[in-house]
Amino acid sequence: MEGIGAPLMSSKSVSLIKVPILDSSNIGRIQPNSLVRFRGMVQDMFGNELYVGAFKDGSTWRTNKFTDVASFPMSSSTETRIWERRLLYCVPVPGQSPWVVQSSDSASSSETVINRCGNWTPQHGEKRRREDDMSVDQMDLNVCPILLFIREDGLPCQASQSQESVIGGTSPIQSMVPDFDTKSLPCLVKIYDSPESELKLNDVFEFVGVFTFDPELMVHEDGSDEFSSGLCEDTLVHLPPNKVPRLHCFIHRKLAVHDFLVGSPVNEPMPNLVRGIRESLLRYLTAVLGNDGVAAQCVLLHLLSQVHARVDAIAVGKLSLNLTGFSRESVSVFGNQLNIAIQSLLPFTQSMPLTVENLNTASLAPKKDYQTNRLLAGTLQLAEGTHLTLDETQLNAGILNSTGIENVRLLKNLMDLQKVEYDFEYYKLEMSSDVQLLILSEGKSNILPADLVLPFQPSVVASSVNADGDSLQAWRWYLATLRSLPHVIDTELQKVIEDDLVAARQEDRSLGSNDFSSGYLELFRWLTMARLMSASFGETSLSLEHWQMVKELERLRKERVK
């Protein structure tokens, strides 16, 4: 059976593009027992399922692997072997931006493929020539085959939040497969022969396998089973196959952010090209932020941040940003604009108004429901690299109930440690997360102390800023690629930095100390910013110039805070 995966793996970029992506729009059209792809986040794990893996049909061995039902009748006395497979409950990644969905929508229909990559040039003029409406994505005509795999797959369906615009594309040809939830299509993926450590909760994966649908399975319970009436009831009872498709997975592949991009302009980050994209992105952000250049720089660094490592409780590399100075009015202008911009730049974004009511009622942490034996997703169950905007301007005075207090604590933990506690009723389980947090608030947020606090000072009330598709695409690629660049500091510069840090500390005793944290977070942050700054230029090692830029940025920020 392992043989199946191998050829697929070897030539995945070529062969897999032909495999349709299972999503809500085509679920009706795809024939059961055909090969499909599914992209989603592992939301829950149901444990292992034991099945008759092999049985003897006469003198030949037959298998039930990759199927729900035996392909040949099994007689009761036959010799059998029991195998196991893992059940994963996968959902579309929470907070998918519309462009991710759209790109995958049209992707599967594209056929003419080659010739884009040759045409790519760093000049913006070149790019702008092809100013198709990016969001409708006709770009798929222009992507080189190597990147095709990346661009082709896209996500199976719309994210649950805020994407009504795209929904409704369900196929009119409703075949035998009935009433799937068209808005958000979860999928029960059955994994064979892969080590447990490979698939983790909240990871985003692409699964390639057989989509099965057996009408027999729909007639589910016969009720007489003591176990289902007792409490060993099957989780699957709540997930009938007509609601949740089954996928028997041959191969799976972890997806990083850039896998969601529709094509990438370049494979190697070439310095001047990167520099160009950076400039244009910075210009765009500046425009979005009403000509506030410092804020734009900070937002850029913030968008590039990512948890690289964990040392004790510290998540190295995170950079949460708190833009202060918003009022309710300005939030509706700049906040919205910023949100839209971020949504169009990053594949997974969420935003959440921080109100007393919201805090008191929302279920932020995922919670295990032992009645159904499912993990109920909370707002904070997010895939790695998700961007979360919290709008604190909506916060009024009010009383937090216990849920509210718990929720605030969760948010604070997420902010400080990048960890979310999952509620398993009898105990809490801490899960590491990697979420970029942006807080918009009037004054410095005391509830959610961010790493970087910057008073926002727009000078122009900006009219809506539009970006063309080409540049958007370049920026997406830029953000996705550069954030994962490796980073080093050579020993000489290390010395310089150390000296600078010491000097800064000698000068200002409050530096290196921080009211809420372990003493050196501020200095720590500088280093994070330095790393991000150099990454934003596509550099893998920190240069003195970038270090100076960070110091300059920090100086400007300080001035504002005063």
Added chain:
Amino acid sequence: MASDSSPSHRNEGPSSPTDPYSSPIGNTNSSPGDAHRRRRRRSSSNASGFATPPPPHSRFVATDATPTPSSIQSRRARRSSRATPVATPTSTDEAPPSSEGGEADEADEAPPMFVWGTNISVQDVNAAILRFLRHFREHPSDTEGKYMRAIHHIIEVEGESLDVDAHDVFDYDIDLYTKMVRYPLEVLAIFDIVLMDMASRINELFDKHIQARIFNLRTSTPMRNLNPSDIEKMVSVKGMIIRCSSIIPEIREAVFRCLVCGYFSDPVVVDRGRINEPARCGRQECLAMNSMTLVHNRCRFADKQIVRLQETPDDIPDGGTPHTVSLLMHDKLVDAGKPGDRVEVTGIYRAMTVRVGSTQRTVKSLFKTYIDCLHIKKTDKSRMQAEDPMELNNGSENMNEEVPLDFQDKIEQLKELAKLPDIYERLTRSLAPNIWELDDVKKGLLCQLFGGNALRLPSGANFRGDINILLVGDPGTSKSQLLQYIHKLAPRGIYTSGRGSSAVGLTAYVAKDPETGETVLESGALVLSDRGICCIDEFDKMSDNARSMLHEVMEQQTVSIAKAGIIASLNARTSVLACANPSGSRYNPRLSVIDNIHLPPTLLSRFDLIYLLLDKADEQTDRRLAKHIVALHFENPESIQQDVLDLPTLTAYLSYARRYIHPKLTDEAAEELTRGYVELRRRGNFPGSSKKVITATPRQIESLIRLSEALARIRFSEWVEKHDVLEAFRLLEVAMQQSATDHATGTIDMDLITTGVSASERIRRENLLSATRNLIMEKMQLGGPSARLMELLEELKKQSSGEIHLNDLRNALATLASEGFVILHGDTVKRI
């Protein structure tokens, strides 16, 4: 006692009859007993011996409806095809009672029988079990075997089960152990037969079924590693019960009554999960068709319960969700555990087909798994910290101590650790490793965690063993971080913030129970952290009222309450770890500690160690800090921390030490203590100076004793050695040098702490007082015109060389006013 021979002269091979009474889920724990009992009754009526033991099947046989998988399935299928429904009333005689007498011979005569599909000889196993039960002795000196004694006991109390320690089996007969684990269904059945057989030999009237409950397997399987190869094997699984079903009555024997004539049928036993309703009345005279109806209250039911077991957090790998497994409990085991209990379960892992549709093929391709429970053990009790005062409130930190074996291993490991020469430093390093520097503070905290010995003299005097520590320091010196860390580490502890704590919130308060209307005492933070550590952040921001409550707690270690008719004294044997910001938010080195902290000296003196965490502008430290930060960012983070103990080990180490190590002072150490204390006090005498500075108070010597005890504990040593005492002195000095330095003279001055005023300061004040007095005597007339303060100040400044502040003058005048020497009116002074 019966002879050695196995009583298994069986006419039915083990492969023949499947238990006809098995339930659909396969566990019919009590059925064999019933069957045997009945059969035995029957046979004993015509034979004085005992009946043939039933074939080795009994409790765990699945029915045809839900065949167990794999090879076993087919094995069972075959077996059941040949099954003889032994106990159905009509066919009882098919199993002819064995001839009694001469068992020994028969054992030899009987042809060897094997468990189907294996080379396990039933006779061999039978004999092995018998040998084990008879001859296993815990100590060679025991006259009677452990299990023989147990069996006698069971017979006496009419018990139903015999707990068999698998370790004993292993020690006695490895082969038997292996067979038991690999073929539990068969071997346990034989086990039960042997047991019943023995019981009835000992007491012929004893006809209850005794069930062997195996526990304490040598290996325990992590829940997520249960896989198809474990099916039908005996496994041991640890976890936490999350749900229990209600008790399900499972029918064992049904009695029917004829609606026509009222005839009661013989009890009908469950046959492959079903009760066969008699088609016609059994009475010859009636024979009415379809007239039989079930009589519920004459049926026999057994309890059954389905329990869900979930992995405990410590078994869950990174990025996984907890696995769960179903347990099937029968009879006595029902309700043995409640949701939330941590248990270790020994049982047989089984799979059952899922009846998905009506179609044959779907039925066969999936399985549900469960564990047929044999034995359940609550692991909470055996945890290392069972009665430990320092019991961990966070269960996840002590996974390994749950099994006695692991427990022993763990202790050995800890002892090994304790032997390391650098254990003290190592522990210090492991404490809050992400907090930079502050080694001496960490050492103090370590001592606090380990604690000294509490002493209660026969006279009733009490000496606390808890060490109280106060951290005072500039903002951003990781005080709160340290506090949080200790809170996390401390076995029991409450973390409060001074600003948010009221006096009653800290101690105890009286409340009316809303339901009963009774007044009840609700414990506050200090009482709740009895035998733990109470961490109080923002100590300086606490209201005075709340702080004064601490006086009693910190020395007497009790909280006395007298309100609303409740007079009580509650134990609050807690160490207090407090941290405070200096009053001006930044430490002013020119002021004394007292002035900086703004805490009443009475309270302050109750802290054994007071650390000043000052953010000194020290380039060395800064550079190290900078290096550290840079390294965190750009080096492999793993390489940064060297040989520190992880949190679970640290907690285990701590718990063990607190529980089992009670160090005593050696003579040498006691001498050193005395010597050092005298030295400390003598230091107050300046050569050539008349002023006396008290450098140490009796409280300090108590502190010293506690500290040295804690230090000995850290080494797992029962004796406080001289070097412990020396280290304790060093710690105290380090702490005092920072906090009790008289900034005017630069010496240690405990007066600073006990009165808030240093000796030199006192002398200065006295000088000023007398100068003022003299001045007023000279310049002012009795009852004369009043003088302004400023004038006096000018005069004084002229006279003395030193700097005099208006405030000092005011203080001096206030003193004079209290003597009745002057009257102070706002800014004017009048002599009277």
